[in-house]
Amino acid sequence: MADAPETTPTHRTPPLPDEAAVIARAAAGDRMAFTQLMEHYQSACYGLAWRLLSDPDRAADATQDAFIHAYRAMGSYRGGIFRSWLLRITANASYDILRRAQRRPSSPLPDPEEGAPELPDLGAVNPVAEATKSELYRHLEVALKRLPEDQRTAVVLCDVYGMDYNEVAAMTHSALGTVKSRIHRGRLRLRELMAEHRELFSA
Amino acid sequence: MLIPNHPHDERLSALASGETDATADATLTAHVASCTRCTGLIDELGALRAALADLPDVAPSRPLRLLPAVESAPASAADRLGGWARRFFAPVLASGAAIALVGVIGTAAPSMSGQASGPDSGGDTFGTVAQEEAAASEAAAAAPSDAAAGGAPAAAESLRSAAEPLADSGELSAVTASPMAAYEAPDRSSDEREPASAPTTISAERSPWPMVLFAGVALMIGALVLRWILVPRAS
Numbered sequence: 001m002a003d004a005p006e007t008t009p010t011h012r013t014p015p016l017p018d019e020a021a022v023i024a025r026a027a028a029g030d031r032m033a034f035t036q037l038m039e040h041y042q043s044a045c046y047g048l049a050w051r052l053l054s055d056p057d058r059a060a061d062a063t064q065d066a067f068i069h070a071y072r073a074m075g076s077y078r079g080g081i082f083r084s085w086l087l088r089i090t091a092n093a094s095y096d097i098l099r100r101a102q103r104r105p106s107s108p109l110p111d112p113e114e115g116a117p118e119l120p121d122l123g124a125v126n127p128v129a130e131a132t133k134s135e136l137y138r139h140l141e142v143a144l145k146r147l148p149e150d151q152r153t154a155v156v157l158c159d160v161y162g163m164d165y166n167e168v169a170a171m172t173h174s175a176l177g178t179v180k181s182r183i184h185r186g187r188l189r190l191r192e193l194m195a196e197h198r199e200l201f202s203a
Numbered sequence: 204m205l206i207p208n209h210p211h212d213e214r215l216s217a218l219a220s221g222e223t224d225a226t227a228d229a230t231l232t233a234h235v236a237s238c239t240r241c242t243g244l245i246d247e248l249g250a251l252r253a254a255l256a257d258l259p260d261v262a263p264s265r266p267l268r269l270l271p272a273v274e275s276a277p278a279s280a281a282d283r284l285g286g287w288a289r290r291f292f293a294p295v296l297a298s299g300a301a302i303a304l305v306g307v308i309g310t311a312a313p314s315m316s317g318q319a320s321g322p323d324s325g326g327d328t329f330g331t332v333a334q335e336e337a338a339a340s341e342a343a344a345a346a347p348s349d350a351a352a353g354g355a356p357a358a359a360e361s362l363r364s365a366a367e368p369l370a371d372s373g374e375l376s377a378v379t380a381s382p383m384a385a386y387e388a389p390d391r392s393s394d395e396r397e398p399a400s401a402p403t404t405i406s407a408e409r410s411p412w413p414m415v416l417f418a419g420v421a422l423m424i425g426a427l428v429l430r431w432i433l434v435p436r437a438s
């Protein structure tokens with residue numbers, strides 16, 4: 001788990017064909033190039049924010065905050081997988097919003113126990129996704145929303161987005177042991193929640 | 204083979220994700236190798252992780268602004284100063300107004316209360332007290348001179364009457380009271396020459412309220428001037 005996945009999963013946005021050149025232009029201040037990059041990766045960033053925040057509006061706000069941070073930080077981008085770099089920024093922006101929402105009980109995040117969360121169209125990025133896969137994803141998303149927030153954050157960052165334990169610990173200002181424990185407990189809880197849909201995994 | 208004393212599920216999850224402390228644990232790996240229940244759980248966790256890693260990206264719920272507005276471009280020093288000025292303008296102006304209000308109330312209150320009560324009530328209260336004190340000290344001051352003239356019994360009687368309230372409460376004898384009273388008398392009598400006007404003069408000289416009013420107004424003017432200078436205006 002020490003390294004991020006080098007290949008993009010099937011249903012995730014692949015890199016732009018001429019990504020290195022577009023990144024170089026954006027880093028040099030080309031606003032059109034920056035727009036092209038953000039347009040390309042907006043579903044990736046929004047998906048992460050939505051999984052962390054469980055709220056479409058806040059996820060959109062977090063994604064736009066991340067774009068502003070990315071715009072300011074483009075000059076300091078030093079190579080590596082651009083998608084991972086952008087997702088780290090998005091995770092930080094989302095986590096900030098999560099913390100602010102927790103400090104203000106007057107505007108709480110949606111309670112995952114109050115019925116199934118409203119799911120976006122998961123086939124939007126890959127319209128030909130198999131029906132079984134779509135069904136598995138749907139149940140997984142519902143189960144993720146039902147995890148306690150600290151476990152969900154750790155599992156989403158680590159297992160869904162491939163961040164390593166140290167990155168998750170730094171991002172959530174938690175001890176490494178705490179993060180590991182949250183991830184393991186989160187996975188075991190997910191396994192329980194998915195028990196009745198076990199057949200979907202083997203499809 | 205199903206064997207008892209399974210390791211904790213969190214240890215199995217650690218093994219499933221290849222954590223080195225779990226993979227190096229010979230007892231754990233030996234157990235898993237021979238336990239169908241634990242092998243099954245590790246397989247399930249592996250399938251779960253694979254599915255999580257494959258979750259698709261999600262299209263935004265509404266169109267997003269992809270490019271920050273021009274003003275959110277990397278901020279220059281002047282922009283940052285303007286930002287600070289804009290942020291602190293309202294609180295500083297409000298504090299200045301509050302301080303000035305306190306200053307106004309503090310400055311106006313004594314003169315208003317003076318007009319309301321009039322010269323008869325406030326002035327008279329002080330005057331009465333001062334007159335009583337002056338009378339008492341005169342009586343006490345008279346004692347040593349009477350004693351020097353040889354009227355000792357009369358002096359002792361007048362002294363006792365002057366020091367009576369003190370003697371009643373504090374067990375003060377006439378002998379010890381006598382030099383003290385003689386010592387204090389000249390000071391007191393000089394203090395009481397202008398009993399009604401002296402306190403008023405002192406309080407007017409030392410009143411902090413006009414300064415508070417001035418500080419509040421200065422703070423408000425300062426905030427306005429700094430905002431005018433630092434915050435960029437639309438041309």
